[in-house]
Amino acid sequence: MGSVDYEYPLGMNNVERVHQVEVPPPQPFFKSLKYSLKETFFPDDPLRQFKNKPASKKFMLGLQYFFPIFEWAPRYTFQFFKADLIAGITIASLAIPQGISYAKLANLPPILGLYSSFIPPLIYAMMGSSRDLAVGTVAVGSLLMGSMLSNAVDPNEDPKLYLHLAFTATLFAGVFQAALGLFRLGLIVDFLSHATIVGFMGGAATVVCLQQLKSILGLVHFTHGADIISVMRSVFTQTHEWRWESAVLGFVFIFFLLSTRYFSKKRPRFFWVSAMAPLTSVILGSLLVYFTHAEKHGVEVIGELKKGLNPPSLTNLVFVTPYMTTAVKTGIVVGIISLAEGIAVGRSFAMYKNYNIDGNKEMIAIGTMNVVGSFTSCYLTTGPFSRSAVNYNAGCKTAASNIIMSIAVMLTLLFLTPLFHYTPLVVLSAIIVSAMLGLIDYEAAIHLFKVDKFDFVVCMSAYVGVVFGSVEIGLVIAIAISVLRVLLFIARPRTFVLGNIPNSVIYRNVEHYPNAKHVPGMLILEIDAPIYFANASYLRERITRWIDEEEERIKATGETSLQYVIIDMSAVGNIDTSGISMLEEVKKITERRELQLVLVNPVSEVMKKLNKSKFQNHLGEKWIYLTVEEAVGACNLNLRPSKTNPKKDESEGWNNV
């Protein structure tokens, strides 16, 4: 590193101008507690707009906070209505076949999918703050709910209990979601990272597609397992049962749906082509079956759908053990997953249109809609990506498009259900498959691989866990790895040696800036994370090793012997009592080696604690500097020009006992 031909850095001549590291002005305990609580739970400061307003205005603002409809309805125009009408009808045409399909994924009667697209959108239209979210059931949530509830009750043996359990789980999901919002615990959702969601969604989509092999191949018997191995075994052990009529129909419709999607993607003006395709498929499929009597040749159909609106289901809720435990557990898991999807979708579209989504408010809206849904024969709903994207492309202006969709579904429920009698299940499967293939976001996975290998590992663990294990296993693995990463970051922080960038007063990592030069007689270290119990002993070892290595290097090159260890604390955001003990220990270690420890720029939190714990006094205030430059300057004044190496302390320690 050629630090023999070292020149004093710029600005070294005015070293006497040394700035003090101040102890931050003392703050009363409750003020700093209030500040921490505010930053933790109210980072968006929702009460700011209430400040200095008269009481009546405050009431109105409060009402608008919980029911944004009062904010936008007074300014609603005919212009908006036209746009929302078109969007609402478009999403209804998607909602009806999707609703029926997804209900089957949850092992529930198909009509529930329609019920769930009637009441919840009305609630959301009043309470939701997104203008683009289209409410409805989701594939992954349905699958997850189905698989978790099936463990407790067999949907074929006791369909009624199973149904009631589904309502109960929906209730708990809603209560949990609303509670998260009310208690401002939205940060829990933040712990589902983008990588986790990509892997998890991709895995769930794969599993859902595999499940569709049952109706596409026209199989009567099928595994209850959702993992790829059970499904493949089930499919390939009964090749003689495959029905070509069903398979042909299935692949034709998948091809049709994917081509319309491709077409609409290429020409966004024709978004309605792909939006209408599912309903078109349903109509075509039903007509085909009706005229060819294919239902008698192994093509299963939906059968009778009950006419009429949602029956009340309040009295159906199950509050007895052991079912209630299952319902609570299922509710929490599907609640948080569907919340994550709904909020992510809402945020993405808000970003395009440049308005803000309040995560906690959204949680309350989604939660309330599930609670009310559970009383009116609906199951888990949220804001599915596909439907919201269609809503957005169709040019919706406000949440009123959800009301239009709801009215369209209501009319269907009242008058049109008999038309679905002949709809073949294989068409529904084709609709599911084509929707799911869009969720397998391999491009995002490739991007993760390129940018961040660790995120890629998280993503693939979630995917593999879901596909080979189960939806729950995949989720748990991915979250565990993500949290582990955060913990490892704290447990093993990076430390760097800093060097002087030639002709400047700047000190930077010598590995990052190879032209940065070592300062003779000094070891300048930077620690890159808060010093906590989890890394205190690691840092002590690591700093000792840096000193060892530096002394060995100096011995080899014959430079000025090491006299100062300067630790740049700028990036140490916080310190706890274990961390302070660690610094005390490092001070002892350096003293034994006749080295002087120097701290640079402890931030306010750290400075406060160094002061309270008296470490500041032990070290001596003159050994704490505001910048590396000033520390180096001051040390240079006292540097012994050449010195025999200090006696290395007897590593055996026999003599100084």
Place this chain on the structure above:
Amino acid sequence: MGSVDYEYPLGMNNVERVHQVEVPPPQPFFKSLKYSLKETFFPDDPLRQFKNKPASKKFMLGLQYFFPIFEWAPRYTFQFFKADLIAGITIASLAIPQGISYAKLANLPPILGLYSSFIPPLIYAMMGSSRDLAVGTVAVGSLLMGSMLSNAVDPNEDPKLYLHLAFTATLFAGVFQAALGLFRLGLIVDFLSHATIVGFMGGAATVVCLQQLKSILGLVHFTHGADIISVMRSVFTQTHEWRWESAVLGFVFIFFLLSTRYFSKKRPRFFWVSAMAPLTSVILGSLLVYFTHAEKHGVEVIGELKKGLNPPSLTNLVFVTPYMTTAVKTGIVVGIISLAEGIAVGRSFAMYKNYNIDGNKEMIAIGTMNVVGSFTSCYLTTGPFSRSAVNYNAGCKTAASNIIMSIAVMLTLLFLTPLFHYTPLVVLSAIIVSAMLGLIDYEAAIHLFKVDKFDFVVCMSAYVGVVFGSVEIGLVIAIAISVLRVLLFIARPRTFVLGNIPNSVIYRNVEHYPNAKHVPGMLILEIDAPIYFANASYLRERITRWIDEEEERIKATGETSLQYVIIDMSAVGNIDTSGISMLEEVKKITERRELQLVLVNPVSEVMKKLNKSKFQNHLGEKWIYLTVEEAVGACNLNLRPSKTNPKKDESEGWNNV
């Protein structure tokens, strides 16, 4: 903040000399993986000493690595032997009564306490790297083991099975400990913070003391619960059963033991007074009972102890369900707790005497000693604090003092066990109480309260959890809170506004340095933690709010309108893909508000990822600076001197949809 009368900071005239933020030199994936693995698992670089050595030397070094006795034995002198002999005899006199007492805490036959002070110290003397650790059973570990095993098997109903289960749990504890050391997972122990240990130990000591009320009050029936409420109920519902003889004896001995401790603490030369006190109490107590026949007046005695050395117990190990599950669980929990105690104790004394303890090596030694112990009728051993402190004070020089202790215990087992027949249990209880009172470290708790409120909360939760719940509950609560703190630090990082310190080129937090001045037209923010999925959306909200607040402030004061948002990334140690998306979003938000985003000093990891993800190109390389000073200088060149505030983007967004 009076930033209207702003002067250009020093060094502003040479802004054209702007340093480049370099993309760090590319590193092959495997090289950086190797580096990360090394830092994670081999931070102490144990293989360094093997470098460039001939094979025979390498073998010798390897042998010395696993058996440090080969390192110190060749240099052992008569001088050392004299010191170790005194220390060994002193700790033996403590080990015998403590061993018997603690075995009773674990519901095991008293003789096991002696067995456990015979074999394990021999193993440790060969493998341990501490010179001061005195091996033996510990109160907290014994209590924990007793309470966990009692849940599976009642020690009174089936004492044989219970005993065998204890050996099995010890085996698993040893295997787990050694495995942690072999796989270099010592970092798990780091997650038990100092605050956790203070609270946990204090709570366990309180619980142990409460348990002693049984023998001190001479009660026959006693609760199985260890929590304070069960014990108090048990004590006060049978006040008529209290035996005054027993109580008087108990309090006299407690007073005696505490006074000797106090005396020895005041005059460290007389350390042996407190070290010998327990054995003296045992002798005095036994003589008293023998001559007064107090065993017939409600003073319970130990009774017969079998003569002879440890019988083998290899064939007693239980490997059948459901007992094995209990044994594994107990082994892991008590293994990690006793490891934490042993390593903490070893490290503290090594610190005083200025030598190094290798945590992973210690784990292998302690693990091996438990594995061998489980084959030879010993139960869980580690390095208890009290005994090691006595060893240290008695002037031990090497682990040979453990060998002396072991020989003394062996002689006791062979010849002296009958002498303990009349030892009253109440004396053992007094010994336990006086040892435990020293573990309730209220001074440390007060220090925690003063320096770090959060650590104090962790400590008190552990204490309250242990005392009111159970040992396991207290431990789980304390660890959960500690981990939560680390996660919260990441989830809610601090952000600061930086200002210029007058007459310098230094920029620091304006709250910490109230004289630091805002730079007109610029908002300089510092982020204090890695940007991860867990905080990405918080940071986006927070940065937006900083911009809002700054614009409001400017509107009120009429300063130069905001034109630049400068983010100092020096303290951002790492970033993941969610973090990069966040930066992209912040860039969009600032663009919409006609602000220019500027980054300062991204560290190498961050720069690498910004480059790979093309964010560097999107932002434009000229908007990334090496120092805040240079960024401010460059922005000042382009600052529009006065400007009407940019149109605030319509927060309703009706028009730009």
